Amino acid sequence: MSVIEQIKTSVAKAINQLYSIEVLDKDILLNTTKPEFEGDYTVVLFSFVKQLKKDPEALGNELGNYLLANNNNLFAEYNIIKGFFNLTISNKIWLHFLQEQSNNKSYGVALPTGNKVMVEYASPNTNKPLHLGHLRNIFLGWSIAEILKSNGNEVVKTCIVNDRGIHICKSMIAWKMFANGATPESTNTKGDHFVGDYYVKFNEVYKQQVDELIAKGMDEKQAEANAPIMKDTQQMLLDWEAGKPDVIGLWKKMNSWVYTGFDETYQKIGSDFDKTYYESNTYLLGKSLVEKGLEKNVFYKKEDGSVWIDLTQDGLDEKIVQRKDGTSVYITQDIGLAEQRYNEYKANESIYVIGDEQNYHMKVLKLICQKLQLPSADGIYHLSYGMVELPTGKMKSREGTVVDADDLIEEMINISKQKTEELGKVNDFSETELKELYNMIGLGALKFFLLRVDPKKKMIFNPEESIDFHGFTAPFIQYTHARIKSILRKNEVDNIINDTGLLKLEKEVIKQLELFPTALLEAAQEHDPSKLAIYIFNVAQLFNSFYAQHSIAQAENENKKNLRLHIAQLTAQVIKTGMKNLGIDVPERM
């Protein structure tokens, strides 16, 4: 049980005993004590002062005496300032904690709970390469999966590839018209970029044709509908749906180019999936559910034969779930896929990492699943994240104003190379070791940059200002780790910690380390890796202050040295495990 939980339980019990009122653990408002006051944790008494009509001073003293008398292992002393009841935890608790955990490689990781969670993320289109927005999505998905695993959940990572539809046909048409048979190999281009170039090409030509038609006197709408290249594309979609061999062949070929490109990127950033679904296989799903919904009167049929659901009672609108020609719409596919995934994996929770422009859609999806009483319905959680925008506005792949994922990754790695070379601390590294280190630092910086902020907030990325390597960043944390490792390489740790008392900073670091499982749990509960990122940063920052003030190797005596080595060891461990949960590796040297 964490120290915080112990305090809450003790205080709640004390109040129950002393005043016979019903107080639960969660009613205890507990903060870390502000540095300018004496103590470790502070209970805010005001609500009890009011309830019990007692003077805070008197209440605090009665409580303090009771706590000291009945929990003498936990509390060392207390003081009361206004309504703030400051508790000092006894050093024995901290030392015991350190002794128990400093050698525990899996500190913070919970035992299996039997809970199963699916995390869906990435979900790219196969007509263009990945961009910065995808990276935010992928890093978030990966990280939340890791965090859930650390909290004892079994996790299935999944991806739904958007591999069909008009946008795919656009690239295909443009390739047919302009490529003269070129391939990624023949042009030495990464497959997803190769296909993406034709998507851009399509839009150029399309725009030109529309302009021409407008110049000939057509209005804009008509022009857009009548541009020859668009008509060809629509025909191609029909041919695809009809299964015309040459179209299907081209579709398969171009998609395979894209997948090869994606795989390269996924491998580079260290991401993978346990199961990939393809929309070309799932887009017809959900039909049986429409039937079921009609039977249950969840859905209703309009005169023209289209099927709808009325969500106005729930504050939403009417939504179509099946077209009059009997084909599924997007949301129906999603319902069908939700059912299919549940049948395959029986996960009781399903997290969708999808941008916040789909908030409404996801709300509707969950609601419909609930109304259909699908077993997966209540477990649906939309991990919504804000768009990544440029200072000039939104990224638009159609217009080519995107921050390309591969370019950005390469740039980050180059910067880390350059900085590492400037510092010259690892000149003895081999080529492979160096490459690994540059990747670790460059990708770490990028991942941390995207994960350290609240997912639901949109973020602005300025390509002109490169991502920082100082302060609240991954390299700062990685550096702290490397520095500790350097000390641990040079000094023997004795297993037994002797009680020599704790200096302020020694205790502060231990206190912070003790919060690790709490931070991991909070990140999981709130589906928010930024909580963990901030926690790890605080650990590193606090350790660095400690490090600057107190020598470890040259400590005042052997016992102090050993104590500090244990602190250093556990700090390194927490950083390593914590960063792993963000998908970031941490070097032994840098």
Place this chain on the structure above:
RNA sequence: GGUCCGGUAGCUCAGCUGAAUAGAGCAACAGCCUUCUAAGCUGUGGGUCAUUGGUUUGAAUCCAAUCCGGAUCACCA
């Protein structure tokens, strides 16, 4: 127009289940390497927490209204 999200230091962001003098990082300025890795540490300056009103012993935090920015409300996906 309805719904949802956001507005905190020059910049990027924490804090938002109410509680002590609103915190970090970056940038600026001033210090600290003959001692464990200076990608570090210490300090200084920098705030009408969008605005107004309300609830409360106490509001950045809760409520209401207003202003600003964004998303969404497709027989697109």
